[in-house]
Amino acid sequence: MWRNSRGTGYLLRANLKQNLKFSLIWIVILVMMIASGATKMVALFGGPKTDLADMKHMLTMPGMAGVFGAIPKGVPLNSATVFAGIMMVFMVILDAIYIIPLMVKDTRGQEESGLLEMVRARTVGRTAAVMAAVWELLITSVVLFVLYSGSLMAINLQGADLNGNILFGLVLALANVFFGAVALLLAQLASTAQGAEMWSYVILTATYLIRLVTDIQNQKLTWLSPIGWAQKTNAYTDNNYWPVLMLAVVALVLAGGAVVIARTRDLGTGILPERAGRARAAGWLRSVPALLLRTERGLLAGWLISAVLMGAILGSVLGGAGDVLKSNPLYRKLLDVSQINAASLQMTLAYMAMFVLVFVCLAVVAGAQLVGKLKSDEEKGYLGIVHAEKPTRTTISLSYYFLGLIFSAIIYVVAIVCLYYSGNTTVSEPLPSKYLVRMLVAGLPAVLAFVSLAAAIIGVIPRISGLFWVYMGAGLIVEMFGPILNLGRNAGKFSPFGWLNQAPVHALENGWLWTMLVIVVVGVVAGVVGYRERDVA
Known part of the structure; x- marks a missing residue:
């Protein structure tokens, strides 16, 4: 056992030094999210009573429970309980997004780069890399x-202890340990490494979707x-520590399994069998786009499946959104049937607008991940062989950029179409097709604008590519949490998320449409020119 883990301390110090900047940026972002959310809750509960009443009404809606998490019934609503109900699910996802690529990079990423092979040539054990991670x-x-607990103690939420x-x-x-x-x-x-990261995100998505459906349909099944x-x-009500123990035990079993497998696994291979390829490559693989499409087909398939599942599942809960008004005896006394139906439609559209944000984010992550492969493939030396052949830098960069744009657009369209048609099977009156058109017209330019910004950064200054995710995350957070945290109406206008105009509730304004289309063109051109002029890694 000791011989297999020999050199763990050396690799741990190397990992901490190598990942210091990445981890510091993420830790600052995560702690700022906690602190800013808690601060806003304190301000909101100390503000006008009308704002507080509106927020309490919003938190009882099924769509809110699905997206952010259900607040336990019968719990007094104060700044602490509302903060825990809204922020818990969101922060768990952010933690997972931070830790998954870090753990894969420290293990299989180092194997694929050849670093671990050189290190293992010294007196370093088989499991040292996993133990260091x-x-x-x-x-x-x-x-x-x-930092989380200290921030909450400093802010002193009402009802917190x-x-x-x-x-x-x-x-x-x-939760960070579990997903790691x-x-x-x-x-x-x-x-x-790419397959490991992709399946990790698939599991994260699956756990979120299971929680979403069970929080709306049957909260007892949320334990799944x-x-x-x-x-x-x-937290702040029952303070139940049993789930903490469950997370710790399962994480220990998973990490132990990783160590056991690493002890016998050959370097550079996985336990799951890899399908043997053809002895001779097909002729259509001679172009850069075809080669990229062939090598990334698994990634594309995974995102498409996620888009279909998320669209269908989120659409299946739309029927319950409008039923909140129809089943309320007070509304039935105050409003006639036509007024209730109109209000029910508006509530359904409001939920769809929230889901549009989610699907724009999903499509952007998929497209930007493909665009970012230009940087990672270059750093790993994969593009060295391609550069030695006829394709120019312009051809290579455009292949990555256009495939990323096309793929992100397909992901968004598939998700929205599944949402629309799945939702129509659950509502009493089918939604007019104009709302589908509004979602497509508003969301597609936003998706393409984000991906083109990623292309510009990758092409011009690839070393700061991490800032793209910070920018996108900040825009999504402000747009989704703005109404709850009582932010200004135009607070999210610094990103394309804020330009969607709550589609499909409203149609997209022409000014923002043309702005996003210009960003797409400028971003792609800047990415191509930047990649052509800069030194290859």
Whole structure:
């Protein structure tokens, strides 16, 4: 055992130094999210009573429970309980998005780059890389726990206590450990680092969708999702520590499995069998776009499946959105049938507008991930062979950019179409096709604008590509949480998320449409020129 883990300390120090900037940026973002959300809650509960009443009404709607998480019934609504109900699910997802690529990079990523092979040539054990990643995971999680809990103690939410603050920080830290352990295990099972990362995100998406459906349909079944475990702690109310223990035990089993597999696994291979390729490549693979499409087909298929599932599942809950008004005896007394139906339609459209934000984000992540392959493939040396052949830098960069744009557009269209037609099967009166057109017209330019910005950054200054995710995340957070946190109406206008004009509730304004189309053209041109002029990594 000791011989297999020999050199763990050396690799741990190297990982911490190498990932310092990445981790610091993410930790600052995560802690700022906690602090800003708590601060806004304090301000909101100390503000006008009308704002508080509107927020309480909003939190009882099924769509809110689906997207943000259900607040336990019968719990007094104060700044602490509302903060926990709204922020818990969101922060667990952000933690997972931070830790998954880090764990894959520290294990299979180092194998594919050839670094681990050189290190293993010295007196370094077989499991040292995995053990170093586990220790880094624990260290970063402890840091997050201290900062999360400390921030909440400093802000002093109404209804909060020391036990609740510690539990909230602890469950987020352990959720970070859980999804990090998932990534570590998949890094040993998958045949490539990209496959490990993709399947980690698939599991994250699946746990979120299970939690979403169960929170709306039957909250007792939320225990089926690890994200639901974090919710079931009921911080600031019951302060239930059993879900914390569940997360810790399952994470320990997953991490232990990764270590056991690493002890016997051959370097550079996965446990899951890799399908043998053809002895001779097809003739249509001679172009750069065809080669890229062939190598990334698994990534594309995974995102398409996610788009179909999310569109169908989110559409299936639309019928319950409008029924909130129809089943309310007070509204039935005050309004006639036509007025109730009109109000029900507006509520359904409001939920669809929230889902549009989710699908724009989904499509952008997929497209930007493909565009970002230009940077990673260049750093790994994969493009060296391509550069040695006839294709020019313009051809190579345009292949990545256009495929990213096309793929993100397909993902968005598929998700929206599934949402629309799935939703129409659940509502009493089918939604007119004009609302489908509004969602497509508003969302597609926003998706393409974001992906073109990613292309410009990758082409011109690839070393700051991480700022793109910060920018996109900030825009999504402000747009989704703006009404709850009582932000200004135009607070989200600094990103395309804020230009959607709540489609399909309203049609997209022509000015913003042309603005986004100009950004697409400028972004792609800047990305091509920048890649052509800069030095190859």
